[in-house]
Amino acid sequence: MPGPKQDRAIRTRRTILVAAASIFEERGYQAATISEILATANVTKGALYFHFKSKEQLAEGVLAGQHDNLAVPDRPCKTQELVDTAMLHAYHLQTDPMVRAGARLALDQRADGVDRTGPFHHWTTIVTDLLDKARNQGELLPHVNPVETAEVLVGAFVGIQAMSQATTAYQNLPHTTSALLRHTLPSIVHSSVLTSLDLTPLRALAVHAETQSGTA
Numbered sequence: 001m002p003g004p005k006q007d008r009a010i011r012t013r014r015t016i017l018v019a020a021a022s023i024f025e026e027r028g029y030q031a032a033t034i035s036e037i038l039a040t041a042n043v044t045k046g047a048l049y050f051h052f053k054s055k056e057q058l059a060e061g062v063l064a065g066q067h068d069n070l071a072v073p074d075r076p077c078k079t080q081e082l083v084d085t086a087m088l089h090a091y092h093l094q095t096d097p098m099v100r101a102g103a104r105l106a107l108d109q110r111a112d113g114v115d116r117t118g119p120f121h122h123w124t125t126i127v128t129d130l131l132d133k134a135r136n137q138g139e140l141l142p143h144v145n146p147v148e149t150a151e152v153l154v155g156a157f158v159g160i161q162a163m164s165q166a167t168t169a170y171q172n173l174p175h176t177t178s179a180l181l182r183h184t185l186p187s188i189v190h191s192s193v194l195t196s197l198d199l200t201p202l203r204a205l206a207v208h209a210e211t212q213s214g215t216a
Contacts, residue, residue: 062105078137082131085126103162139189141188164176
């Protein structure tokens with residue numbers, strides 16, 4: 001088990017990342033400064049540089065941190081599990097500053113020196129894996145290529161979340177995620193599977209509540 005020093009280090013690192021996320025989300029990568037992050041985190045410069053050697057590393061830590069708490073309960077229907085994963089991420093974008101900051105950084109073309117590829121690879125891998133499992137269970141139409149379909153779905157979700165952020169500060173994201181799935185899934189899954197899916201916007205809140213209940 002971690003000792004007191006390790007526990008303290010973990011808490012300090014998390015405090016720094018949360019502070020960095022709030023500054024990156026508010027100001028963008030280029031305008032954010034280490035001094036602002038230090039003031040928000042209320043830690044010493046030495047503590048920050050012990051965990052992160054540069055602003056680039058801080059940004060990459062936030063990018064990685066947006067994937068925490070993403071797991072949804074295992075579903076017999078893997079297409080529903082895919083839906084639930086998208087809906088849970090939509091909920092997190094509405095409620096979690098770390099996730100929102102990670103999404104902004106991933107699309108920030110002015111974040112020079114930051115490796116922004118991680119979230120896209122991460123999401124494509126998750127979606128490909130779920131589609132592979134769905135195909136193995138006979139849920140997908142014969143023509144579906146899981147890798148190609150995953151790239152299309154991830155790209156489409158990135159587009160609607162960016163539009164939702166700009167137009168409603170993510171307030172309509174569960175509705176637009178539901179619409180995206182209702183438009184795309186008929187060309188991916190068998191109709192018998194489609195009729196069994198819960199694609200409603202309220203699914204986002206329901207899946208979040210389920211993950212918080214200890215059943216995930």
